[in-house]
Amino acid sequence: MTQSITNHVEQESQAAETGRCPDCETDTIVHDPDRGERVCRECGLVLSEDPIDYGPEWRAFNAQEHKELSRVGAPLTQSMHDRGLTTTIDWRNRDANGHSMSADKHGQLHRLRVWQERIRTKNAGERNLKYALSEIDRMASALGVPTPVKETASVIYRQALEQDLIRGRSIEGVATSALYTACRKEGIPRSLEEVTAVARVDQREIGRTYRYVADELDINLEPTNPRQFVPRFCSELDVSKDVETTAVEIIDETTRQGLHSGKSPTGYAAAAIYAAGLLCEETVPQRAVAETAQTTVVTVRNRYREQLEAIDRSPAT
């Protein structure tokens, strides 16, 4: 047990030096100093988060600058309904010096806490937002997407709320489609099916709401590139690195010819992985790729035949 943990940590620290993702094995680690995270752009694996910054917040060269730059308070976050800005009253019945208090002070503090919470979430809009953001948080965790996606989803939801797009639609529906949009926007796509699996509303509503919100907020996203699914599917299928790179090559080459337009990206990615398996002489059953991509063997067959024809390479015999 201890051994496996140690290995895992070693693996991660090694990745920190090379910039290589230990999960999907691509050189796509990006560092986001604002969020204090290192994330793989391909598969969304978070390698490290919230490191402690031991240095000064900013460099200041004289007293004046120091005064201007210093500040207090927690960093802002979009994923709390008040951006983490309001006062929170500690639940411990201790004073600033850590001493316990008298009984009537206890009661006073309790009442303060209750009212603070009431004020914090005083109107319907804020309760609405609070609920939506907790839903986004829950689903994002279930999908295993990194914090930046959560923040983006929160921003989208706020915009939708501001423009009064929620009216007549369910909070869950809008929250879910915000998350779906955020995943695509951040280049860590999750299929509508995958999002639906962790959502409390059905796929039709998510799709419908997504289109509506994206349209109203002028969010114009390119159709998802199938190659973005490859690393994740490959690691789920446990295929060799060769197959993965070949699959990406197939996708790049065939999409350049425009073969992918109008086709479902997940099915397309699945087919490319299967085709890559043939070319690398590594057996990857159609059934397996279809299942992980949440599509059918028929779709895999149709796509992969087109792809192989397009790149004009038949499987090695």
Next chain:
DNA sequence: ATGGTTTTTACTGCGTC
């Protein structure tokens, strides 16, 4: 609402282990 395209469902035949 309608028509065109894609995906899914369901069924079948073939070869291999």
Next chain:
DNA sequence: GACGCGGTAAAAACCAT
């Protein structure tokens, strides 16, 4: 016989008009 693969037809889903 189970399994993987291929093909097909019809139904369902999707999208633009």
